[in-house]
Amino acid sequence: MNIRRKKSGLTEVKVAVIGASGVGKTALTVRFLTKRYIGEYDHQNEARYKHEALVDGDTVVFEIVDSCPARMAASSGGGGGGQQQLCSSETAAWADGFVFVFSITDKLSFELLRLAKQQVKEARRGANCPAPCVLVGGKSDLLHFRQVSMDEGEQLAREWECSYMEVAAAEEVQSSTAVFQAVCREVQAARRRGKQSLLDRMFASAKSAKSAASNNGPRFYARGKSDSALP
Numbered sequence: 736m737n738i739r740r741k742k743s744g745l746t747e748v749k750v751a752v753i754g755a756s757g758v759g760k761t762a763l764t765v766r767f768l769t770k771r772y773i774g775e776y777d778h779q780n781e782a783r784y785k786h787e788a789l790v791d792g793d794t795v796v797f798e799i800v801d802s803c804p805a806r807m808a809a810s811s812g813g814g815g816g817g818q819q820q821l822c823s824s825e826t827a828a829w830a831d832g833f834v835f836v837f838s839i840t841d842k843l844s845f846e847l848l849r850l851a852k853q854q855v856k857e858a859r860r861g862a863n864c865p866a867p868c869v870l871v872g873g874k875s876d877l878l879h880f881r882q883v884s885m886d887e888g889e890q891l892a893r894e895w896e897c898s899y900m901e902v903a904a905a906e907e908v909q910s911s912t913a914v915f916q917a918v919c920r921e922v923q924a925a926r927r928r929g930k931q932s933l934l935d936r937m938f939a940s941a942k943s944a945k946s947a948a949s950n951n952g953p954r955f956y957a958r959g960k961s962d963s964a965l966p
């Protein structure tokens with residue numbers, strides 16, 4: 736599938752990388768940005784990056800937030816009790832697309848993503864926005880420690896109507912790049928659907944305005960040949 740570039744400028748895509756602590760969000764992001772794997776990253780806050788990359792032959796400007804899970808206070812009323820809030824509502828509202836990451840070696844990180852997806856949905860409800868995404872099973876080189884099967888990953892992706900990818904950022908570059916290309920395509924597809932439904936609504940309202948006008952407007956009587964017998 737080809738992504739068309741707007742004639743007026745470059746395609747811009749804002750992506751939030753979401754997942755529990757230690758699943759490999761930074762490793763995945765840095766692999767995409769620099770092609771390098773550093774191993775240990777020390778960041779306590781969200782990190783933001785801007786990066787240009789080719790997707791299907793077009794240059795795309797990615798803005799990426801590598802998110803940082805926060806502990807929810809037990810009194811927060813959000814089912815907190817020390818649970819992680821994986822995505823702030825600001826980030827959820829800001830992003831065009833989401834990369835949801837768990838580690839295949841950590842079942843809890845997989846379960847937490849359901850909560851994260853829900854948090855994102857709630858934060859975007861006001862704007863009635865869809866949340867295009869991809870689901871990523873990270874650390875796929877650690878097969879002998881696997882706690883989440885490929886089937887479970889694929890099953891969740893089917894529920895979310897998105898693609899599922901397993902990635903070993905520690906081992907190679909290509910699959911990390913493929914994740915960001917995939918989320919870009921999801922965002923582009925959502926934008927096309929949004930545009931189409933806006934056009935459909937505009938046509939529908941123009942059509943109903945026209946038929947209302949033809950029902951209520953003044954009527955003109957044109958006297959025809961067959962009327963010649965009338966006085």
Ligand SMILES: Nc1nc2c(ncn2[C@@H]2O[C@H](COP(=O)(O)OP(=O)(O)OP(=O)(O)O)[C@@H](O)[C@H]2O)c(=O)[nH]1
Nearest residue numbers: 756757758759760761762774775776874903904905
């Ligand atoms: N074996 C293996 N280890 C990885 C992989 N990706 C990340 N790691 C390791 O997992 C640990 C956590 O990686 P990070 O990228 O910092 O994880 P994170 O999700 O950004 O963590 P937080 O910043 O705490 O939210 C580090 O020791 C990484 O070296 C991978 O693909 N394979």
